[in-house]
Amino acid sequence: MTIIVTFVVLTVLGSYWWLWTHRVTEKPWLVEGIPEDHSKAREPYQASRTGLIIFLAVVTSLFSLFASAYFIRMQLDDWTPLAEPSLLWVNTGMLVLGSIVIQWASYCSGKEQLRNTQHALLATGFFTGCFIFGQLWVWQELVNNGFYIRSGPAVAFFYVITGLHMLHMFGGLWVWCRTTLNLWSGTELLEMKQSIQLCRTYWHYLLLVWMALFGLLLST
Amino acid sequence: MAQVALADSGQPLSHPRSFFTKYIWSQDHKVIAIQYGLTAISVGIVALVLSGMMRLQLGFPDTFSFIDPSEYLQFVTMHGMIMVIYLLTALFLGGFGNYLIPLMVGARDMVFPYLNMLSYWIYLLSVIILMTSFFVADGSTGAGWTLYPPQAISYGTPGSDFGIVLMLISLAVFIVAFTMGGLNYVTTVLQARTHGMTMMRLPLTVWGILTATVLGLLAFPALLVSAIMMTFDRLLGTSFFMPAMMSMGEQTDHDGGSPVLFQHLFWFFGHPEVYIVALPAFGIVSDLLSVHARKNIFGYRMMVWAIIGIGGLSFIVWAHHMYVSGMNPYFGFFFATTTLIIAVPTAIKVYNWVLTLWRGNIHFTVPMLFAIGFIFTFTHGGLTGIFLGNVVVDLPLSDTYFVVAHFHMVMGVSPILVVFGAIYHWFPKITGRMFNDTLGKLHFWGTFLGTYSIYLPMHYLGFLGVPRRYFAYEGIDFIPESALQLNSGITVAALFVAAVQLIFLVNMIWSVFKGKKADPNPWNATTLEWLTPQTPPEHGNWGPELPRVYRWAYAYSVPGAEKDFITQIEPPREDDTLGHPENERAT
Numbered sequence: 001m002t003i004i005v006t007f008v009v010l011t012v013l014g015s016y017w018w019l020w021t022h023r024v025t026e027k028p029w030l031v032e033g034i035p036e037d038h039s040k041a042r043e044p045y046q047a048s049r050t051g052l053i054i055f056l057a058v059v060t061s062l063f064s065l066f067a068s069a070y071f072i073r074m075q076l077d078d079w080t081p082l083a084e085p086s087l088l089w090v091n092t093g094m095l096v097l098g099s100i101v102i103q104w105a106s107y108c109s110g111k112e113q114l115r116n117t118q119h120a121l122l123a124t125g126f127f128t129g130c131f132i133f134g135q136l137w138v139w140q141e142l143v144n145n146g147f148y149i150r151s152g153p154a155v156a157f158f159y160v161i162t163g164l165h166m167l168h169m170f171g172g173l174w175v176w177c178r179t180t181l182n183l184w185s186g187t188e189l190l191e192m193k194q195s196i197q198l199c200r201t202y203w204h205y206l207l208l209v210w211m212a213l214f215g216l217l218l219s220t
Numbered sequence: 221m222a223q224v225a226l227a228d229s230g231q232p233l234s235h236p237r238s239f240f241t242k243y244i245w246s247q248d249h250k251v252i253a254i255q256y257g258l259t260a261i262s263v264g265i266v267a268l269v270l271s272g273m274m275r276l277q278l279g280f281p282d283t284f285s286f287i288d289p290s291e292y293l294q295f296v297t298m299h300g301m302i303m304v305i306y307l308l309t310a311l312f313l314g315g316f317g318n319y320l321i322p323l324m325v326g327a328r329d330m331v332f333p334y335l336n337m338l339s340y341w342i343y344l345l346s347v348i349i350l351m352t353s354f355f356v357a358d359g360s361t362g363a364g365w366t367l368y369p370p371q372a373i374s375y376g377t378p379g380s381d382f383g384i385v386l387m388l389i390s391l392a393v394f395i396v397a398f399t400m401g402g403l404n405y406v407t408t409v410l411q412a413r414t415h416g417m418t419m420m421r422l423p424l425t426v427w428g429i430l431t432a433t434v435l436g437l438l439a440f441p442a443l444l445v446s447a448i449m450m451t452f453d454r455l456l457g458t459s460f461f462m463p464a465m466m467s468m469g470e471q472t473d474h475d476g477g478s479p480v481l482f483q484h485l486f487w488f489f490g491h492p493e494v495y496i497v498a499l500p501a502f503g504i505v506s507d508l509l510s511v512h513a514r515k516n517i518f519g520y521r522m523m524v525w526a527i528i529g530i531g532g533l534s535f536i537v538w539a540h541h542m543y544v545s546g547m548n549p550y551f552g553f554f555f556a557t558t559t560l561i562i563a564v565p566t567a568i569k570v571y572n573w574v575l576t577l578w579r580g581n582i583h584f585t586v587p588m589l590f591a592i593g594f595i596f597t598f599t600h601g602g603l604t605g606i607f608l609g610n611v612v613v614d615l616p617l618s619d620t621y622f623v624v625a626h627f628h629m630v631m632g633v634s635p636i637l638v639v640f641g642a643i644y645h646w647f648p649k650i651t652g653r654m655f656n657d658t659l660g661k662l663h664f665w666g667t668f669l670g671t672y673s674i675y676l677p678m679h680y681l682g683f684l685g686v687p688r689r690y691f692a693y694e695g696i697d698f699i700p701e702s703a704l705q706l707n708s709g710i711t712v713a714a715l716f717v718a719a720v721q722l723i724f725l726v727n728m729i730w731s732v733f734k735g736k737k738a739d740p741n742p743w744n745a746t747t748l749e750w751l752t753p754q755t756p757p758e759h760g761n762w763g764p765e766l767p768r769v770y771r772w773a774y775a776y777s778v779p780g781a782e783k784d785f786i787t788q789i790e791p792p793r794e795d796d797t798l799g800h801p802e803n804e805r806a807t
Contacts, residue, residue: 004442008438012531016528019419022418024419024420024521028420028521028771028772029774032771046411047407047411050406050411051332057437058399065485065488066445069460069485079476149456149458150456156459164448
């Protein structure tokens with residue numbers, strides 16, 4: 001449980017630090033009036049961004065728990081490591097490319113270059129689709145080689161972890177789909193800018209999660 | 221760094237026009253709160269009936285032919301899971317969280333109203349899936365609310381075919397619903413507080429709900445991981461948790477799984493879950509005591525720090541539920557230590573509640589009675605928790621009624637008393653009408669004395685070594701006849717408490733339609749939810765302008781003030797020092 005405990009402790013300490021910066025040591029019964037920094041309005045984007053960050057913390061908790069369970073289960077006698085198919089490297093490359101082009105889409109939307117943004121978003125969808133297709137291909141390859149989900153704990157973990165990661169990619173693709181369709185159907189780029197930025201954050205995050213999971217699978 | 225977002229972002233709220241969008245498919249946090257509340261209470265009544273059936277069997281064995289051992293285990297399991305997850309968690313966070321957060325922080329609604337609405341409907345779906353399990357071929361699961369493998373999915377355990385699968389799916393769906401709601405609650409508190417509502421001006425109710433939600437967001441994934449892996453073990457034949465074993469005389473297909481791994485994952489969720497239920501109760505009870513004692517909460521800062529301290533510590537105590545699992549004894553030492561440490565901030569809270577009452581102008585209103593009742597039951601349950609936090613005491617008591625008594629006092633009766641107190645307290649705002657005071661007091665005394673009559677004797681049964689989870693106790697040498705008679709008495713008390721709840725239901729239903737019209741602020745409270753232009757508040761809560769907050773939430777009986785409360789929106793007077801010579805002005 002070291003991984004999840006470490007994550008939670010860091011999150012808790014981060015929250016305490018945030019509270020510290022928000023005057024949690026103040027004696028509220030001694031202070032009246034409206035502090036100056038409370039009269040500034042924030043953009044709605046900040047709520048979405050905060051919501052996304054909290055959601056990513058929840059997802060991190062989920063994958064940390066799987067990683068913890070993986071290590072605990074690995075220590076038992078029946079564990080036989082799985083030789084990861086080399087196609088995973090190609091898939092990882094696709095996800096990296098997806099992340100790069102969505103960064104490009106975000107950059108172009110900032111510069112208000114509609115055409116480039118549209119193309120970059122399409123490229124993001126293409127590379128992400130390739131990643132998912134590749135992951136499914138890996139599953140097929142494992143099945144062809146006789147590695148079914150009940151063949152052993154390492155194989156079962158592989159299917160579950162990669163499946164969950166793909167499920168989160170699908171969630172991202174749903175938002176990507178809405179954003180891209182809106183952009184192609186004539187919605188102002190300025191309106192979609194926030195959505196593109198949130199997608200970018202999500203893509204980078206899922207790339208990081210995949211890197212961590214891939215590292216975990218390769219190292220065991 | 222310290223700046224606050226405003227709810228008035230310029231985005232217009234879409235006001236629903238049809239009955240369907242106003243009351244059914246509603247995005248208004250107040251309607252969603254009521255939907256959550258009614259669903260949770262309805263499913264809670266199912267769980268209450270199940271507990272009544274269990275008590276009938278224990279109190280009067282061989283009397284009721286419709287209760288057999290399998291059904292008894294199913295009742296135990298469903299009662300526990302419904303009460304902890306589908307009633308208490310949903311009611312405190314989905315119900316009170318939804319209703320109170322936007323009102324108390326001065327927002328027009330949750331920041332993601334559509335997601336909020338989805339959260340309720342997905343919660344309802346999880347409840348429906350769970351209820352469906354009563355009607356499948358082998359009935360609901362009888363694995364115990366902790367769902368420990370291997371027995372949870374082994375043949376022979378009631379509900380091991382479909383019941384357990386429906387339970388696991390229902391839990392997974394619930395977690396999705398909770399995550400949607402939870403994102404809303406936290407983001408709304410962080411991003412949609414009104415002008416002047418600093419973090420340290422938040423009422424403790426909001427602090428409790430906020431911290432509990434953060435715990436839920438981080439801890440519920442552990443239950444989701446357990447549910448996914450156990451579903452795979454059950455349906456696809458994996459061996460995450462299932463060891464090699466014989467079942468019905470045959471070797472099963474499973475091999476090498478670790479049941480203790482499940483226990484770690486389950487309790488990594490399970491212990492924070494205690495605080496997911498307790499922290500909102502702590503927050504609410506603090507506000508009830510302060511309002512009805514006409515006195516500021518004692519040690520507000522310490523109360524906030526205690527809430528967030530308990531929240532942090534709750535993640536490193538989980539294995540005190542596993543002392544009997546055969547884990548490394550050094551772990552036991554570590555977890556016993558952390559468990560005793562978490563008692564410190566908890567005790568601070570209890571002291572501060574009592575000190576809030578000390579020399580207060582106590583109004584023995586119905587909400588106040590429930591709040592004071594909570595102090596008794598929670599202290600009682602908390603102290604027995606310190607017993608059980610020690611390994612050497614826990615080992616002999618772990619499988620006895622002492623544990624049943626402990627967790628019902630601390631996690632059953634105590635939060636439920638707060639739920640009732642909170643419903644009575646905010647009923648006038650929610651419905652615009654007052655409840656019947658006499659019926660409310662009858663309800664309190666019946667519930668308070670009745671639950672004590674149930675659980676106090678259970679501690680004694682635990683000391684006698686009477687094991688929990690058993691269908692019947694006849695013929696067990698070390699259990700004296702008097703213990704069996706005590707069981708009958710407990711059953712009578714349990715049926716009495718169940719009957720008393722009818723008073724509550726009658727009172728609520730009658731008062732909604734026929735109760736006296738309520739003042740907007742009948743308790744003379746200071747916090748924002750009482751200061752809405754309309755009672756009950758309309759969609760959008762605040763009219764054209766958001767409220768502006770000038771002071772903390774506990775300005776009661778301020779020396780020199782005209783009234784015994786100063787609302788949060790009352791601008792400071794030039795000569796106003798709130799009785800504190802060192803008082804500052806922020807602007």
